[in-house]
Amino acid sequence: MPLTLLECDVPIPEREKHTYIKKSGETIIPRCNAQTTPGDLTERGCTYAGCMGVVGGPVKDVIHLVHGPIGCAYYTWGGGRRQNLSDNTGFHRKYCFSTSMQEANIIFGGEKKLYNAILEAYERFPEVKGVFVYATCVIGLIGDDIDKVCKNASKEIGIPVIAFSCEGFRGVSQSLGHHIANDTIFEKIVGTKEPDYLTPYDINIIGDYNIQGDLWVINPLFEAMGLRIIGTFTGNASIDDIAMVHRAKLNVMHCQRSTPYICQLMEEKYNLPYMPVSLFGIEQTSKALRDVAAFFGLEEKAEKVIEEEVAKTLPEIEYYKEKLTGKRVFIYQGAPRAWHWIKLMEELGMEVIGAATTFGHSDDYEKIIERIGDGALVIDNPNSVELKEILIKYKPDLFISGLKEKFLSYKLGVPFVNGHSYERGPYAAYSGFVKFAKDMYTTINHPAWKLVEGRA
Amino acid sequence: MSQTKTKRSVTINPGMLCQPIGAMQAVLGVHAAIPLVHGSQGCAAYPMRMFNRHFAEPAEIALSSLGEDAAVFGGADNLVKGVHALTARRHPELIGVITTCLSETIGDDVDGILRKVDLPVSLVPMHTPSYVGSHVTGYDNAVKALVTHLAEQTGPNSKINVTVGLLDPGDIRELKSMLGMMRVKAIILTDITGAFDAPLILPRPSFPDGGTTVGEIRDTANSIGSIALSKHAGGAAVKYLEMKHKVPMIAGACPIGVENTDAFLDNVSELTGRPVPVELRQNRGRLIDAIIDVQFKVAQKKVAIFADPDVASGMARFVHELGMDPVIVATGTESKEFVKDVQAIASQTGHEIEIIPGCDLYELHEAIKRIGVDLLMGNTHGKVIAGDEKIAFARLGFPVYDRVGYQRIPIIGYNGGINLVDRIANAILDHADAA
Numbered sequence: 001m002p003l004t005l006l007e008c009d010v011p012i013p014e015r016e017k018h019t020y021i022k023k024s025g026e027t028i029i030p031r032c033n034a035q036t037t038p039g040d041l042t043e044r045g046c047t048y049a050g051c052m053g054v055v056g057g058p059v060k061d062v063i064h065l066v067h068g069p070i071g072c073a074y075y076t077w078g079g080g081r082r083q084n085l086s087d088n089t090g091f092h093r094k095y096c097f098s099t100s101m102q103e104a105n106i107i108f109g110g111e112k113k114l115y116n117a118i119l120e121a122y123e124r125f126p127e128v129k130g131v132f133v134y135a136t137c138v139i140g141l142i143g144d145d146i147d148k149v150c151k152n153a154s155k156e157i158g159i160p161v162i163a164f165s166c167e168g169f170r171g172v173s174q175s176l177g178h179h180i181a182n183d184t185i186f187e188k189i190v191g192t193k194e195p196d197y198l199t200p201y202d203i204n205i206i207g208d209y210n211i212q213g214d215l216w217v218i219n220p221l222f223e224a225m226g227l228r229i230i231g232t233f234t235g236n237a238s239i240d241d242i243a244m245v246h247r248a249k250l251n252v253m254h255c256q257r258s259t260p261y262i263c264q265l266m267e268e269k270y271n272l273p274y275m276p277v278s279l280f281g282i283e284q285t286s287k288a289l290r291d292v293a294a295f296f297g298l299e300e301k302a303e304k305v306i307e308e309e310v311a312k313t314l315p316e317i318e319y320y321k322e323k324l325t326g327k328r329v330f331i332y333q334g335a336p337r338a339w340h341w342i343k344l345m346e347e348l349g350m351e352v353i354g355a356a357t358t359f360g361h362s363d364d365y366e367k368i369i370e371r372i373g374d375g376a377l378v379i380d381n382p383n384s385v386e387l388k389e390i391l392i393k394y395k396p397d398l399f400i401s402g403l404k405e406k407f408l409s410y411k412l413g414v415p416f417v418n419g420h421s422y423e424r425g426p427y428a429a430y431s432g433f434v435k436f437a438k439d440m441y442t443t444i445n446h447p448a449w450k451l452v453e454g455r456a
Numbered sequence: 457m458s459q460t461k462t463k464r465s466v467t468i469n470p471g472m473l474c475q476p477i478g479a480m481q482a483v484l485g486v487h488a489a490i491p492l493v494h495g496s497q498g499c500a501a502y503p504m505r506m507f508n509r510h511f512a513e514p515a516e517i518a519l520s521s522l523g524e525d526a527a528v529f530g531g532a533d534n535l536v537k538g539v540h541a542l543t544a545r546r547h548p549e550l551i552g553v554i555t556t557c558l559s560e561t562i563g564d565d566v567d568g569i570l571r572k573v574d575l576p577v578s579l580v581p582m583h584t585p586s587y588v589g590s591h592v593t594g595y596d597n598a599v600k601a602l603v604t605h606l607a608e609q610t611g612p613n614s615k616i617n618v619t620v621g622l623l624d625p626g627d628i629r630e631l632k633s634m635l636g637m638m639r640v641k642a643i644i645l646t647d648i649t650g651a652f653d654a655p656l657i658l659p660r661p662s663f664p665d666g667g668t669t670v671g672e673i674r675d676t677a678n679s680i681g682s683i684a685l686s687k688h689a690g691g692a693a694v695k696y697l698e699m700k701h702k703v704p705m706i707a708g709a710c711p712i713g714v715e716n717t718d719a720f721l722d723n724v725s726e727l728t729g730r731p732v733p734v735e736l737r738q739n740r741g742r743l744i745d746a747i748i749d750v751q752f753k754v755a756q757k758k759v760a761i762f763a764d765p766d767v768a769s770g771m772a773r774f775v776h777e778l779g780m781d782p783v784i785v786a787t788g789t790e791s792k793e794f795v796k797d798v799q800a801i802a803s804q805t806g807h808e809i810e811i812i813p814g815c816d817l818y819e820l821h822e823a824i825k826r827i828g829v830d831l832l833m834g835n836t837h838g839k840v841i842a843g844d845e846k847i848a849f850a851r852l853g854f855p856v857y858d859r860v861g862y863q864r865i866p867i868i869g870y871n872g873g874i875n876l877v878d879r880i881a882n883a884i885l886d887h888a889d890a891a
Contacts, residue, residue, distance in 0.1 A: 011544030036497060036521040038534040039541030041490075046498030069557050069586035070467065071474030075502035078837065094840055095818075100467040101587050106561060116465035124468070124818075137496055137558040138587065141527060168496035169527050169558055384516055385545060392659075404504050408514035413658050454658030 002028050004377075008385045012037055018380040022372050029369070032380040033361045035172045041383040043404050044358050050177020051166030052076055052134045054258055055185075057093075058209050058234040059242070060086035061129045063121045065097040067114050067146060068136025072168070073098030083421045085213045086236040091128070097121050101138065110144050118153040118161060130160040130189075130239045140167035160239065162188050173359035173381070174334070178258035185233075185242060186265045193243035201227045201296055202248045206263055206274065207255030210235025212425035217432050218279055221309070222252070225293055225301045233259060246270045250295055252288075254279055257335040257364060280337075280436075281344035282310060282317060285429045309430040317347070320437035325349030327397040327444060330390065332382065332405065333419050335360035339367040341400070341419070348437055353394055356382045384408060397444055413455040415443035469817035469837060471762065471788025475584035475594030476554050477503040478689070480517060481622060482598035483552035483582075485646025487667030490548045492518040494535055494566060495556030509857035511625070511652040518542045518551075522558055531564045536573060543575045548663075549670045550578040552598060560585035578670055580605045590789040592689050592764050595622050599645050600692040606670065607677035609701055615641040616727050617679045617703065619693055621686025621710070622764055622854060623868065625653035630866035631685070634721070638730045643672045643679060645693060653864065677701035681727035683720070685710055685868070686766035688791060709797070710766040711868045712876070713774025714743060720869075739870035746874050747778055750881040755779035757884060760824050762786045762815070762834035763853040765794040767867075771833060771852065772798055774873065776805045778880065783827050786812035786820050817841060831884060848887035850879050 002023055009015040017031035036042045045053065053076045057064055066073035077096035086092045099117045101110050118131055131153070135146050146163040154161035166180045195202075203222060208215050215235045222229060230248045231241035245251075251263050251274035263274035275295065277288035286306045293302030327350045331338050335357040342352050354377035355368045368378055377394065379386065387405060391412045399409045402420035409416035417423055417439050427436040449455060476493060480503050483491040493500045500519040507515040520538040522531045539551055555566055566581045573579060582601045584594040599619055618635075620628055628649050635642050650666025676682070680703075682694035687707035694705035704727070711720035717740070721732045758781045761771045765787045772782045785798045794813050802809040810823055821841045824832065831848040832838050836858045842849030856862040866872035 008545060012541050035523050036519065037537075037541060038521045039492065039518055039538035039545070040521060041516055041518050041542075041546075042497060042500060042521070043504075044497045045501045046496045049498050049501070065466070069474050070470050070472060070590070071477065071502065071586050072498065073467070074470050074473050075498070075506065077469070096469050098467045098470060099465065100470065101557075103585070103587050106557070106587050113465045118466075120464055120466045121468065137527075137556070138561050141558070141561045168498045169522050170524055172523065173497065384514070388660075403508050404501065405514075407508055407512060411514055411654065411656060411660050413656070452656055452658060 002026055003030070006386055006389050008389045015386070020369075020378045022369055022374055022376045022378060024374050029362045029365045030378055030380045032357070032365055033172060033175065033359070036381060041385055042381070043383060044381060045174045046168030047170045047174065047177040047180065048072055048134060048136055048166045048168045049076070050174030050258070051164050051181040052177070054174060054209065055178050055181035055234055056132050056134065056164060058084040058086065059132065059237050059239055060088040060092040061238050063097055063125060063128050063131045065099070065117060065121060065131055065133050066136060067099045067110065067133055067139050067144070068101055069138065070098050070100045072136040083211055084235060085210050091125065095125070106138060106142055109142060110139065111149050114144065114146065114149050115153055118150070119156060122157045122159070128159070130162065132162050132164060134164045135167050137168045140165070140169070160189065160192075175257065175359040175361070179261050182259060182261035182265070186262050189239060189242050190262070190266065191243070191246045191270075193240055195230060195244045195247050198247055199228050200249065201298075202230050203227050203250045203252055203292070204231045204233060204245045204248045205229060206233040206251045206253045207259035208232060208235050208428075209255070212422045214426040214428035214432065217426055217429045221285070221289060221305055221429060222292065224305045225289065225298050227292070227296065227298070233262065246272060248272060250275060250292065252277055252292055255336055257360065278340045278343070279428050280340045281347050281433050282313060282430060283347055284340070284343055285433075286310065313430040313434050316434045317437060320434075320441050321348050323441050324437065324444070326351065328353045329398040329400060330354040330394065330396040331419070332356040332387070332399070332401040334358050335364045337419055339364065339371055342368070342371040344433065344436070352376060353396055354379070354390060356380065388412065398440055413449065413452050415446065415449065417443055467816045471786070471815050471817060471820070472590035472592070473506070474586035475589050475591060475597065476556050476586060477506060478591035478594030478596070478622065479552060479554045479582045479584045479598035481507070481648065482595050482602070482646050483550070483554070484515060484651045485648040485667055486550050486602070486673070487650060487669045488548050488663040489550035489552060489667070490516055490518050490542060490546060491552045491554050492520060492538055492542055493554050493556060494520045494522070494531060494559040494564065496522050496558055499556045499558070506855055507652070510855040511863050512860070513652045513654060515651070527558070527562060530562055531559050532569050535564065535566065535569050539570070539573055539575060539577075539579060543577050548577055550580060552580050552582050552601070554582045554584055554598070556584070557586035578606060592622065592789045595689040596692045599690050600696055602645070602673050603676050603693045603697055606673040607697060607701060608674055609677045610675070611678055612680070613675055613678040615643050615675070615679045616724065617643045617645060617676045617682035617694065617697065619645045619682070619684045619686070619690025621684070621689030621766060623685065624863040624866070625649040626864045626866040627868045627872065629653075630869045630872055634736060634869050635724070637733050637735050638721070638724060638728070640724055640728050640730055643676055644668055645673070645676065645690060677703065679703050681706065683707070683723055683727070685720070686764070687793065688765045688789065709773065710770035712767065712770030713777050713873050714740065714870070715777065716770050716773055717869050717873065736870065743870040743873040743877070746877040750877055751779055753881045754884060756781060757830040758783045758828065759831045759833060760784035760786070760820065760829045762817070762820055762832070762838060765789055765791050767853055769794060769797040769801065772801050772809065773805075774876065776801070776807060778877065780831075782807055782809055783829060784810045784812065784820070784823050786815040786823070788815055790814040831880065833880075846891070848883045850883040
């Protein structure tokens with residue numbers, strides 16, 4: 001009985017295929033990357049969210065113009081000071097651009113409005129280096145030729161204008177949006193510029209979105225080893241840097257759900273190899289640095305960096321390990337962090353009693369199941385009803401998920417850390433691990449939990 | 457008195473959201489009700505996140521999960537499966553089926569599809585294509601759909617109906633307090649205090665306590681009268697109740713500030729025959745006391761107000777009462793009614809007001825640069841304008857998520873007015889200190 005049906009899923013038996021209890025020796029992967037059941041109280045986002053919100057949006061020096069009714073643009077505006085940080089704060093994420101399609105545009109088409117909108121936006125922000133145009137659901141239905149409009153507009157204003165056909169109804173989750181963004185950026189941007197000079201030690205960091213400044217603790221580690229970073233994809237990225245990434249010697253790939261596509265495309269076209277890494281926790285970060293160092297013959301330098309960083313962080317990690325050992329955690333993330341973090345929790349002596357992803361594919365679940373302990377629950381695309389049942393039944397000491405689940409967790413009396421946009425991050429690499437551990441310790445031991453009426 | 461509206465194809469920093477989120481808020485104010493969005497996944501996930509951020513509360517939103525097949529063949533199957541699955545699993549008393557640009561463009565006959573569904577739950581179709589109106593009209597449509605589908609005449613009930621619009625839980629608590637002091641029984645459409653200001657007490661109930669019950673919505677046809685606090689968001693419902701069920705309606709100004717609250721309480725009095733009690737007159741006196749106390753801190757300051765139409769026009773009159781100068785009054789929603797309301801305030805008070813309906817924050821920013829302003833009032837997104845122009849900033853409206861607690865602090869009624877006096881004066885003082 002490896003697959004299991006939660007009580008709340010009795011009326012929706014197909015959910016059983018998505019819900020697995022780990023048992024060693026089996027090779028079962030829960031059903032995943034499938035259409036959400038109608039009527040579900042889903043936590044998933046759409047293809048547009050994956051394309052614009054995750055991969056495209058962090059590019060810091062282009063106009064992100066959302067072609068559709070106003071909501072889709074509004075919802076991806078800003079993100080506060082916490083997400084996708086960039087050093088272009090005077091423009092990036094400060095402005096939100098939309099064609100705000102009205103009924104007449106839906107009837108008669110929105111191509112003219114889009115063309116005018118691109119020109120008007122550029123006229124007001126002539127310092128930008130490009131325009132990204134994102135199609136939302138209704139654009140696919142009315143059949144606007146956004147590629148043609150973008151080509152014409154690009155001719156007119158003399159900078160790249162890139163069309164992303166990321167209508168929300170395509171695909172089953174954010175995941176297809178990542179793929180569309182990868183393909184589009186590869187096809188239309190990568191290889192369009194050349195670096196001033198090359199070194200034998202040029203790399204790219206692919207698949208990190210600089211959540212609360214992750215890249216600002218990751219990049220210095222590689223730079224200290226003597227490597228030069230040509231481009232990041234796409235945290236704090238300039239479109240010009242992305243245009244030159246094909247000249248690196250190695251792609252270091254962090255998010256292995258949203259960016260293997262562009263890594264594979266670069267490998268095929270430019271013979272540029274890629275190396276998947278985990279940059280969370282001491283063990284995995286050290287392994288990543290060693291693996292990359294071995295590629296370049298920089299082992300000695302890597303050992304020096306690792307030694308210094310571990311000396312700085314280990315005492316604090318030991319402190320939190322003592323406090324957190326034995327605590328039971330349920331991790332629900334987009335996809336890769338659910339398995340990146342299983343090892344990290346082990347370093348802190350914590351037990352991962354369950355793992356879930358919003359849009360994981362079978363390779364994500366393979367990695368989760370390989371790493372997670374027997375008896376742990378592995379569930380694909382859980383909805384709020386299932387999450388509630390899991391939190392009540394399994395009573396984890398800690399739930400790590402995103403904003404949409406945060407207040408549900410609080411309301412059920414379960415300590416919570418936001419793993420999507422973090423609490424007091426960044427959480428990556430060595431110094432980030434200490435912050436992550438501190439946040440976990442803080443919520444688990446918060447004095448107010450003891451005051452909650454009815455909480456055992 | 458002037459009126460501007462820039463004709464641009466690009467919207468930069470929008471002043472409105474789309475219709476579905478307004479409808480979702482209306483449904484979440486009904487007890488044991490769940491909105492089911494007939495659209496793609498972002499149409500549920502994004503509004504959910506917006507509610508989470510503004511209210512610091514969970515929000516339960518279901519989805520019919522339209523994919524590529526539905527875009528080609530229609531979404532009827534998804535919708536029917538969806539309401540069945542949701543009912544079997546959550547046993548809600550009401551499902552508000554909320555359309556989107558996707559389902560409206562596909563052309564699904566949602567009303568027809570739902571008529572054929574036989575389930576022990578009230579199914580209320582709400583037409584909210586994202587390419588029409590704004591979150592404000594979405595809310596308006598949703599509340600109207602609730603009474604259209606549910607209200608039935610069964611015999612007088614001695615209550616009044618009050619539609620609140622897109623106000624916060626704090627405002628609804630203040631509304632209930634005022635009506636309680638007047639010993640007036642009311643049906644509040646819809647009451648989000650249950651869903652969006654819930655206590656942390658375990659075990660958590662299956663549905664949050666509170667909220668307007670389906671029975672109360674049915675009973676709205678029997679009330680002695682209706683008042684819309686926000687005529688743009690709830691006005692359509694009270695109009696419908698008057699036309700269909702002869703429930704007399706009043707849709708005046710949003711009760712922000714002294715005179716607007718006076719008028720609201722007079723209206724309640726007129727409908728119910730209940731006098732305004734001494735406690736409320738004392739609160740009125742406290743508000744005026746607070747206004748007089750801060751006069752030299754705020755008088756003659758030029759204010760730009762940016763909010764949903766009824767809150768913006770309500771605030772315009774209130775800042776006049778504070779001795780301030782409302783130089784810009786803007787809203788993201790297109791509305792002739794809004795323009796008329798603010799024009800009336802301008803002519804009654806003698807202020808020169810730039811009125812901007814259908815405004816985005818780029819246009820607002822340009823107007824602020826042109827006219828010169830001391831204080832901006834608006835949602836979280838106004839912060840960057842205030843920062844760029846180095847002017848004072850007092851938060852107001854939806855969404856506010858860069859500071860905590862605003863959803864709990866009422867702005868309506870005399871007590872809400874006192875909160876606003878403090879907020880405005882302190883914003884000006886903080887700004888002076890920082891300079």
